[in-house]
Amino acid sequence: MVRPRVTLVVPCYDEERRLRPEAFLEALEAHPRLDLCFVDDGSRDGTRQVLEALRARASDRIRVLALEQNGGKAEAVRQGVLASIAAGDSLVGYWDADLATPFSELPAFIEVLDREPDVDVVLGSRVKLLGREVERRFHRHVYGRAFATVVSLMLGLPVYDTQCGAKVLRSTPTLRAAFEARFQSRWIFDVELLMRLVGAWQGEGLEPARKVVEVPLRVWTDVPGSKVGVRDAIRAGVELAELGRRYGAPLRAARRS
Template sequence: MPSPSTPPEHSPSAPVRVTPEPVALPEPWSSARLTVVVPTYDEAENLPVLVRRLMSLDLSGLRVVVVDDNSPDGTGEVADKLAVEFPGRVSVLHRTTKDGLGRAYVAGMTRALEDGAEYVAQMDADLSHPVGYVPQLLGTLLSTGAGVVIGSRYVPGGSLSEQWGLKRRLLSGWANTYVKTVLSIPVRDVTAGFKVWRASALEVLDLASIESTGYAFQVEMHYRAFRRGQKIMEIPIHFEDRVIGQSKLDGAVALEAALRPLRLRRAENLRR
């Protein structure tokens, strides 16, 4: 993997942004039907930056589905303008209520599969997932036969933003350790939200029956993939911190994330 590079000039008070150089994929990989699903809520400033970076990648088959939960800051309208700017490559799914990240992803992934996507990527709208890793995620998926490739913060070579304080690092590390202990899943970054799936893997997971609504959605997807025989790969990424906007993590989401692994283990055992 090409080494991430940082801009030579930046304000001393501004966070350093790591910008990986995208790898060049050969044909037919570079024209594969890849759809990036991006859930949004109050991301009007970040979304145009993300979409234009995705559109600049040398991936002619790349499409974007924006799933907006009726954002009060006008993110939905911004997304509609991007769909006009990139006709046929950007589409918008407007939802009337904000009922969680998991439900938004299920809606967006379902739309992507219905529209014929061969591969489906997940990305946050807050620019924490550097776009330059997308070709490498796709290339790794195609070259290894994996069902999903995860952009991991916790495999060798992965890293976190310098803006993350000790408390946040410890909480994230504890959450991963807790989930892996409860579910016995061989994934280093089990709470990761940056990944590429094969369409066939998503069909095996049965998206319609996913129960998690918040960030526990990531855990449930990884656990189902593991228990249902999908090959899981991880590649190292640098995880950025958002600069604009606020985190959507609240007490209810954190509680679900703590309880969901226990429920997942019981439900999957009953299914078997």
């Protein structure tokens, strides 16, 4: 049986210094089913040139989408995913440019989608287990746990980690519809995406808990140079309340029915 290829969207905003072209080329070599779609999110530095040089070295497997204006990670990922679906890719995903999640984790994601035809969404999950290298700073770990607990209650789905930058998705019509409209949240669009999907699955009479699988990562490194700070953590809380107002009531109603 021919296994579907997977295209990972890599959003890049001012990543000239953090991007490691060799790591991406090595990943293409190690994972024959992998293609990459970089989205330059209106970077002000030399990101575009770095990406073009990278594409020239593997032009059959690398696409570069250049957005003129910075629109934030949510919009960059959305544009990349829509372009990949339009190109006919049946597995799409997104992966942070800093490679905090190394590509060596990718097979675990793809295996789930190969094995479980009913599962459409695979999330990387930063569970700090003994024997694993998941190095989140303490305050981010604690904040992340609190955040995920609130999100779990809102979704009615016990998700451990919504904010990991590594996710692989099956490009079903429901998924395409979930990416159609711009996300209202700039910082926690992953949650908004899940809210849209859970709502849609409930509408189709499907059990959301059977559609999403979390893969506990073996390695996750907190790569320096993150552009997310304390203010963003506060904004994330505000955005979560806004998402609750917009998507919360229909989700609760569907759970009761």
